[in-house]
């Protein structure tokens with residue numbers, strides 16, 4: 001026995017908030033079992049209660065606009081279509097042979113009388129219970145606190161959304177063979193400045209990192225030209241940069257070369273010889289900033305931080321279910337929304353690896369994800385998403401990480417551009433926001 005739907009609410013004669021629930025099962029039409037329950041008895045189906053309350057709020061605002069008032073036309077009754085009993089800890093339906101039990105045609109429920117009563121009945125205990133459940137889930141997440149804030153109404157983020165700490169690989173999605181995941185072998189934890197990887201030429205993790213063409217010289221330019229001509233060359237000879245500042249106030253923030261040009265970030269991994277203290281590891285350590293999921297006036301939920309963020313500071317990853325392109329298309333068709341804002345294609349390496357669209361994977365953050373799933377769109381965003389790879393040989397599964405694109409004031413809403421495309425940006429040559437600090441790259445070749 002399980003609940004399939006909530007159809008009505010009321011305050012009973014004891015002053016208790018109750019919800020009329022529909023139970024699943026094979027029953028004769030018109031005699032589907034229904035019963036009234038308090039929110040404490042509905043803890044296993046809070047999502048359904050939330051869905052009911054959201055619909056009720058929506059239809060209340062619709063009817064206030066059209067000024068339609070439905071007057072009660074039939075009497076309200078308490079017991080419907082059978083008797084529920086608790087047996088062995090489960091709710092069961094006892095066949096109703098007692099002529100004295102009130103029944104009602106279930107197709108008529110909720111009756112106009114019930115609806116009228118529901119409209120004027122408070123649901124604050126249920127709303128508080130739902131909020132407590134969201135807060136409980138947020139407290140279970142690793143990292144600094146994530147606060148839930150709603151000064152607009154009594155709603156909570158959807159309970160059908162599950163917070164996860166790592167993306168979930170769905171059917172048909174595979175990471176590259178684990179044997180391809182290698183670490184840098186020539187780096188050591190103490191090579192000079194005690195920061196792990198010190199020299200871009202030694203760090204194998206940078207093999208496929210972007211070439212810093214501005215730093216080509218008489219020796220490296222001919223190697224670069226051969227590389228561009230498609231010849232086999234030793235890429236470690238070409239000038240590269242580590243992605244993060246290794247010292248100073250901006251330690252851990254993205255250097256402008258990556259921040260502005262959106263080059264894929266290759267972090268060191270568990271097979272690297274540089275050790276866990278290496279400064280080429282930021283995203284893999286997870287979120288280090290506090291976050292607030294808050295209700296906006298007109299854009300649903302949004303995200304902010306109570307602390308100021310520095311330009312280039314890592315916020316969190318965008319996670320979700322990683323699905324195949326075919327599954328993404330199926331989900332897109334199934335959703336009523338024409339623009340599915342939760343799907344994110346993992347296509348960063350598609351062109352250079354000649355991957356066909358149908359071979360790509362997609363991250364769906366609608367029902368499983370992290371707090372960044374609540375970030376809203378802006379055409380002038382203060383955050384941007386970057387590609388972060390721990391396995392340079394895996395071109396289909398990687399992380400999407402949000403970093404502050406400029407300094408961000410405490411409690412400023414965090415936004416990114418949903419239509420952001422790296423390629424367009426490079427073509428247009430959009431000027432980056434000014435850097436307050438000069439860049440100090442980590443590579444000291």
Ligand SMILES: C[S@@+](CC[C@H](N)C(=O)[O-])C[C@H]1O[C@@H](n2cnc3c(N)ncnc32)[C@H](O)[C@@H]1O
Pocket residue numbers: 298299300301302341342373374375376377378
């Ligand atoms: C990824 S979600 C962001 C979180 C969302 N606000 C929520 O409450 O779940 C994307 C959805 O948020 C809303 N949204 C995001 N940015 C918006 C904006 N700038 N203006 C209006 N609605 C926006 C749209 O409904 C969009 O489909």
